Amino acid sequence: MTYDQVPAKVAEHLRDDEIHVWRMAYDHRQGRAPFQAVLAAYLGRGIEDVHLEAGEFGRPRLAGAEAGALHFNWSHSGDQALCAVARGIEPGVDLERLRPRPRALEIAERYFSHEETAALAALAPARRDAAFLQLWTAKEAVLKATGRGLAFGLHRLGITDEDERLALRFLDGELPAHWQLHRLALDGDHVGSIAWRGAARTIQLRTLAPAAG
Template identity: 50%
Template structure:
């Protein structure tokens, strides 16, 4: 998925985030800004001041909104100059964003932390093709594990993907993430030089992507 057209979160909030969709936002991010941009975006959707929001952490550290706003689920990731936020109702989304840059140790990392079939697929590539495939797999794993609420401590090899034309597709998930067929995964191209992925467990939904190139107020 590529286009991230500029939009006003307040206008979209007025039309509602329905149970058949997932919204993904590209936001500007600056070192030291913390979650202020995320809080402003969530507040715009909820129609409340950002100061009215409180965050809680799940058993494995996954952030969520505290009641009475907890019906709005979100996931958050930042890299470089941007952040991505995924919002949904009725499912827990997971999103990951990475700035694409050379990874000389990509194959070494894959052989250590990825499933054997994934490492083999990367071994058959070289140069930029290997770098992009590595990031496709990495963002897919992060997105699923964030949606699961477990993070990388769950074990990246336990959520295995097949590379199909440079994109990751769920192949075999172990433990509480299983089965892989229960998951929806979408690759994201939020800006030149960046890749991302969004995932959720459940039925397919309409995925809508937007950009807020100025801080949400």
């Protein structure tokens, strides 16, 4: 599957106070190609000129002459993916497809805080799966933004999800006030979150359509 190119006027106008999040259909056989195509549009280069390398904890980053020009993160679940692009901050983004989670409380008891688990247990079963995945994606988004990922430990940060608002309650070694954390408005079948360390920014959520033919 190929994609219509990210509009040049959009890529050229990625402001320092914005984060662009692209949503796209995805096939795991594509690997990194769709995400490299997005980065190529922002860099004004061909996809063959976008070179990536692994950071200290394995997080992909731009290599070569473009190192540090953009910061990005991606996530995919099933046949959907998200790619977040920003300047000057490291975004973390996570996506999950909604599906039954019969072991949600069991997993929460093992990896989440007592407060998070209690909040999930207090919900009606019909609401619990979405709430569990919202917490999960929020935790992953923060951990990805730190550059460490899940290896850092889900138990080392706490999230509250109240009145449709996510908040970072604690994060080992850091001040929650230095962080931004938001749910992404996707659809009734997917849950997503985005996080970054730094000042508030405007999130521009856009859809990248498959190319015709």
